[in-house]
Amino acid sequence: MSVAPAPVRPPAQPVGGRLSLAQPGARGMKIAATGLLLVMATVFLVARAYEHVWPWLSYVKSFAEAAMVGGLADWFAVTALFRHPLGLPIPHTAIIPRNKDRIGQALATFLKENFLIPPVVARRMRNIDIAGAVGRFLQAPEGQETRIRQGASRLLADLFESLDDERLGGLVKTALSNRIQKMEVSPLIGRALASAINEDRHVPMLEAAIRWMARALDANESLIRDMVHKRASWVLKIVSLDTKLADSIVEGLRKLTVEMSTDPGHPVRQKVEHALADLANDLQTNAETRAKVEAMKNELIANQSVGQWIDAMWQNARLSLIKATRNPDAALAGKLGEVLRSMGQSLEKDERLHDAINQFARRAVSGMANSYGSSIVKLVSETVRAWDAKTVTDRLEGAVGRDLQYIRINGTLVGGLVGLILHVLDKL
Structure with a gap:
């Protein structure tokens, strides 16, 4: 068995190559x-x-x-x-x-x-x-x-691209989730809702909900009539009272939506506004309501779809940041x-x-x-x-x-x- 001779190493040179002194x-x-x-x-x-x-x-x-x-x-x-x-x-x-x-x-x-x-x-x-x-x-x-735009922008872009995307993304998502979990959102939602009610910023939202109800009624009129017909007794069907009952229900609901949209003082509309005010107050002061909202928040954070949404948001932000830093003129x-x-x-x-x-x-x-x-x-x-x-x-x-x-x-x-x-x- 022959052993190859060890290669002869050249003399050590000064670090960095030849000393040009x-x-x-x-x-x-x-x-x-x-x-x-x-x-x-x-x-x-x-x-x-x-x-x-x-x-x-x-x-x-x-x-x-x-x-x-x-x-x-x-x-x-x-x-x-x-x-x-x-x-x-x-x-x-x-x-x-x-x-x-x-x-x-x-x-x-x-x-x-x-x-x-x-x-x-x-x-x-x-x-x-x-x-x-x-x-x-x-x-x-x-x-x-020029030095900032070309030097700093390239440095930032190279830094973001060199970082482990999976680890960094996981770090960002974990930090965001932990931050949201530690933050009690119920009082924030309550104060935001109360501020909107006091400044009448809830009115457009309420009117939009009423218009949605009117459109939903028109779209599902046949379904309502079919439900009344199926639930009516045979006596009502003999005298065709089920059709008249369905007409009355549909017309009554349609009249209700029209009156609510045109009359700011309508009793039903007032009850909805009182309910919103009570909800805003409960979100800030009622322990049971606050606990329910926190439980819903935790379930939402744990949802896989929300995690995918956060991941997509991080990826878009990362790519946008790299693209922006790669452009020295925009630095x-x-x-x-x-x-x-x-x-x-x-x-x-x-x-x-x-x-x-x-x-x-x-x-x-x-x-x-x-x-x-x-x-x-x-x-x-x-x-x-x-x-x-x-x-x-x-x-x-x-x-x-x-x-x-x-x-x-x-x-x-x-x-x-x-x-x-x-x-x-x-x-x-």
Whole structure:
């Protein structure tokens, strides 16, 4: 049985891909620094060769000699930061590769002690006006709302689409059902009915009921006559009194509906209004009536058809909301835009609300720093520890390359000046 060899894993790369930190012109500055060192070496050799012919070249030789020493010393120092000079394992060289993990830990500790301690975060947050910034953002004038319309609308739409529809819908329906179950609807219905009666808003409903009765009577006239005929005795049928009785009943009911619709003071109509007033009072004060209404409400909520109706209503609301948020031009249109702008004005002008939001933001950020600061520090240190030493060294050297080569150039020139000054003092 043969076992396939394990794949060779490539060296770990810095998180996020290649570190693009290289300064432009770093390679050119390195060539310039090295070229300057070679020039000093050439000048030294030429000055040393012709010093006996022109004695003043001793000054040039001293400058070039000291410049070579300074340039070589700085080259050694700069190179020792990142690698072994000339590949020789000289002690205390290749400092960054050897101390990569310690540097990562130091960086993480610095980050925590200067940015992620709750008192430090709270002190820095005192100078940040979160409420004012949000208020100005919400009051963006017409034509400057692109970020809100395109960014916030897409975010809301993606949020609603990413949520589990079944769970969210069940949550909404459960919350709605629980809210209705906890709310006693009988007094609400009673007060609404009493208000309608006191303001005569029940009159159109009562007249509509009377007209419905008249239409129902016309539609079921044959049924009434048939019922009278079946229930009448054979004596009445012999003398045809059942037909006359049916005519009287139908005409009496028709006359009643006409009189009720035309006479607001009709006795039957008055009794109906008194009954409605009593019902409104019982719904608010009668314990037995209120218990019956609550029982009916609970049975209605438990009905499967009502659950399906709530589910359909939720689906329609969800789809409408997603459609609206997908349209950036409508994100701040109409009432929603007015509400957001009003909120922005309140955030800027209401000092108590302004201070409360800023205080809440400070506490929230400080709490996050307290809760997750250690995790962030651990993430930084472990990320740096996982980086490949050579890659990190190359990138860091590229990031500060120009400045490092300037150090070499300055070391060469300063060393030369020091050597020249010492030679002059020696001559004097």
